[in-house]
Amino acid sequence: MIRNLLSIDDLDRAGIERILDRARSFAEVAGRDIKKVPALKGRTVVNLFYEASTRTSSSFELAAKRLSADVVSIRSAGSSVEKGESLRDTVQTLSAYAPAAIVIRSPYAGAATQVAGWTDAAVINAGDGKHEHPTQALLDVFTLTQALGRLEGRSIWIVGDVLHSRVARSGIIAFQRMGAQVTVCGPPTLIPRQIEALGCVRQTTLERLREADVVYVLRMQHERMHEAYVPSLREYTQRYQVNLARLRAGQVVMHPGPVNRGVELSGDAIDCDASLIGAQVRSGVAVRMAVLYELLVGVPALQAVA
Numbered sequence: 001m002i003r004n005l006l007s008i009d010d011l012d013r014a015g016i017e018r019i020l021d022r023a024r025s026f027a028e029v030a031g032r033d034i035k036k037v038p039a040l041k042g043r044t045v046v047n048l049f050y051e052a053s054t055r056t057s058s059s060f061e062l063a064a065k066r067l068s069a070d071v072v073s074i075r076s077a078g079s080s081v082e083k084g085e086s087l088r089d090t091v092q093t094l095s096a097y098a099p100a101a102i103v104i105r106s107p108y109a110g111a112a113t114q115v116a117g118w119t120d121a122a123v124i125n126a127g128d129g130k131h132e133h134p135t136q137a138l139l140d141v142f143t144l145t146q147a148l149g150r151l152e153g154r155s156i157w158i159v160g161d162v163l164h165s166r167v168a169r170s171g172i173i174a175f176q177r178m179g180a181q182v183t184v185c186g187p188p189t190l191i192p193r194q195i196e197a198l199g200c201v202r203q204t205t206l207e208r209l210r211e212a213d214v215v216y217v218l219r220m221q222h223e224r225m226h227e228a229y230v231p232s233l234r235e236y237t238q239r240y241q242v243n244l245a246r247l248r249a250g251q252v253v254m255h256p257g258p259v260n261r262g263v264e265l266s267g268d269a270i271d272c273d274a275s276l277i278g279a280q281v282r283s284g285v286a287v288r289m290a291v292l293y294e295l296l297v298g299v300p301a302l303q304a305v306a
Contacts, residue, residue, distance in 0.1 A: 001298035004123045005291055006112045008134040008170045013177050016141060022290035023142050023283070029066060030286065039297055040069035043100040047073040048090070048115075049126070050106045055257055056126050056136070059284035060103050067289055072097060087111065091118045100296050104128075122295040130164045136256055137170035139287040141178055143279050144214060147252060152179035155211055157203075159242060160218030160264050163190045163229070167256045168218060172198050183212070186240060189229040206240065210248040217242050217255045217264050237263055244268045252276050 002010055011019070029035055045064040049057050057073070064071045072094070085093075087106070094102065095118075102119060104112050105126040112125035127133040144151060156175050162168045162184045172182050172195075182200040184191055191202055209215065220236070230236045242253065243266035253265070253275045261267055270277065 002295065004112075004116045005134050005295065006116060006123065006125045007132050008137045008173045008177075010134070011177075016138065016174065016177060019138055019287070019290045019294055020142050020145060022293055023138075023286040026066075026289040026293075027283075027286040029289075030282075036066050036068055038068045039293055040064065040067040040100065043069050043296065044097050045069045045071050045292065046094050046097065046099045046102045046121070047071065047126075048094070048102060048104045049074065050076045050087075050104075050111075051127065053105055053126070055281055055284060056105065056133075059281075060124075060126065060135075060288050063285050063288035063292060064101075066285065067292055069100070069292075072099070087114065088118055091115055095119055095121070101292060124291060124295070127166055130166050130169075132170045133166040133256075134170050134174075135284075135288055135291055136167050137174035138291065139280060139283040140171055140216070140254060140256075141174050142287050143254070143276055143283045144252075145178075146283070147276055147279065148213070150179070151175065154180045154213045155183065156180045156214040156216060157183045157185055157209060157212040158200075158216045158218065159185045159206070159209070159240065161190045161220045161229075162186050162195065162218065163192050165218050169198075171216065172200050176200070180214075185209070186218075187230055187236070206242075206246055209242070209246055210251070212251060215242055215247065215251055215253050217253065219255075219258065219260050219264050233263065240264065241266060242269055244272060247274065254280060256280070 047060050061071055061073055099121045101122040103124045103126050104115050106128050109129035109131035111128045112123055116123040125134055158168050175182050176199050183203055184195055184200050185203040188204050195202060251274055253269055255277050259265055
């Protein structure tokens with residue numbers, strides 16, 4: 001049982017598999033008329049989001065509520081953050097609620113680790129700058145194992161703006177930990193130097209894309225860019241857009257969202273039978289329920305849904 005989830009590196013393979021097992025149990029809860037279990041009744045989960053979010057924030061909130069927790073959701077807009085309150089002071093204020101867990105998303109790398117040093121609550125990193133997004137990696141692994149079975153020996157290509165992507169960083173580690181082979185592909189300006197140190201392979205064209213079992217597409221992270229990384233969006237689309245013409249039968253397509261339709265992914269690829277994008281969204285609640293349960297209770301999965 002771990003205390004915080006700040007990085008996907010906090011989990012070994014057995015830890016990832018334990019969370020996946022719990023997520024499968026919690027996915028069954030979604031099919032019930034009453035979609036709640038009393039696991040966290042009387043406990044408080046704080047969602048502290050300093051960046052815009054739809055999928056992550058809503059699925060964490062729903063996950064906590066389905067575990068019967070009391071939920072406090074804070075956005076920077078409209079809060080004391082706009083008045084200049086520091087992150088540390090905000091955390092100390094929220095500590096008055098005696099939260100069991102704090103879920104934080106921040107534009108700054110390392111923010112979740114800082115928060116973990118200021119509170120007795122369990123801390124979950126819901127994305128810190130371009131550093132990591134561990135629960136996204138977990139839900140992606142869950143989605144793939146549901147669709148393909150074991151990931152051992154599978155080839156996964158991560159295509160697009162790898163440089164600014166916390167999803168890519170967590171995904172590379174998680175996919176390889178589960179036995180997959182990972183290739184990153186994109187313009188040379190959008191792939192970090194020495195990315196191979198993480199164990200993955202680098203490609204700068206889509207010529208060998210059909211070798212992949214899984215094509216994981218990333219959007220251009222314009223909000224994190226402070227200079228021009230590609231000559232034009234049109235040229236980027238021509239060279240790196242994933243579309244049906246570039247895919248083969250049997251491949252599956254993923255994207256963490258939000259998708260820039262017609263840019264990194266064509267409309268026909270988004271809507272094709274091979275797309276797991278909708279499944280990723282559905283997986284989010286069950287996986288985040290499993291993470292909250294792992295941190296706050298940590299008992300066998302079958303007991304979790306009793």
